Amino acid sequence: AQSVTQLDSQVPVFEEAPVELRCNYSSSVSVYLFWYVQYPNQGLQLLLKYLSGSTLVKGINGFEAEFNKSQTSFHLRKPSVHISDTAEYFCAVRVNTGNQFYFGTGTSLTVIP
Amino acid sequence: DTEVTQTPKHLVMGMTNKKSLKCEQHMGHRAMYWYKQKAKKPPELMFVYSYEKLSINESVPSRFSPECPNSSLLNLHLHALQPEDSALYLCASSHGRQGGSTGELFFGEGSRLTVL
Numbered sequence: 001a002q003s004v005t006q007l008d009s010q011v012p013v014f015e016e017a018p019v020e021l022r023c024n025y026s027s028s029v030s031v032y033l034f035w036y037v038q039y040p041n042q043g044l045q046l047l048l049k050y051l052s053g054s055t056l057v058k059g060i061n062g063f064e065a066e067f068n069k070s071q072t073s074f075h076l077r078k079p080s081v082h083i084s085d086t087a088e089y090f091c092a093v094r095v096n097t098g099n100q101f102y103f104g105t106g107t108s109l110t111v112i113p
Numbered sequence: 114d115t116e117v118t119q120t121p122k123h124l125v126m127g128m129t130n131k132k133s134l135k136c137e138q139h140m141g142h143r144a145m146y147w148y149k150q151k152a153k154k155p156p157e158l159m160f161v162y163s164y165e166k167l168s169i170n171e172s173v174p175s176r177f178s179p180e181c182p183n184s185s186l187l188n189l190h191l192h193a194l195q196p197e198d199s200a201l202y203l204c205a206s207s208h209g210r211q212g213g214s215t216g217e218l219f220f221g222e223g224s225r226l227t228v229l
Contacts, residue, residue: 090155099169108153
């Protein structure tokens with residue numbers, strides 16, 4: 001079975017400071033990894049994804065994430081956050097042989113002016 | 114065209130009403146999904162259609178009835194709902210198991226359902 005853990009339910013950070021949102025997963029098979037962002041009253045938007053290849057992936061809005069197979073982690077980072085980054089962030093895993101996605105519980109990022 | 118379109122955006126219904134949520138995509142995706150999302154929670158999977166066939170039903174009550182008329186359309190029929198069914202209902206699509214290589218879910222903006 002697959003599971004996704006986002007240990008931090010809420011992360012407050014000052015504007016222009018760096019941020020890291022943590023994601024760990026468990027799976028006995030190969031997976032695809034994703035980060036989604038959700039702004040209030042909207043659907044989920046893909047920030048970035050890891051399918052294969054380079055373990056450092058860059059996404060939209062200046063976000064990047066690193067896939068670490070030995071630690072089964074896929075942490076999301078941004079070197080300098082903006083007020084507009086305030087949103088809910090979800091890590092997700094997809095087993096590469098199936099259609100089902102498994103979501104973490106989400107991290108609420110609040111950027112403080 | 115990389116959009117998933119959901120209608121209506123907002124729906125208020127009584128417990129005896131029958132209504133439907135609609136979802137449409139023209140990306141050639143062969144997997145389509147319904148999720149239910151409560152505030153500050155992750156999306157909960159309800160149904161998955163793969164190649165127009167229901168492939169996953171996450172033990173959803175029968176008052177929710179999905180339908181996939183063709184590869185571009187997905188409906189969710191609602192009948193005799195309860196107030197606790199009030200939530201944001203998200204439709205999503207992906208290339209599906211047998212096709213494509215990108216693998217991600219594309220989400221619509223959601224339908225906000227309120228059951229009185």
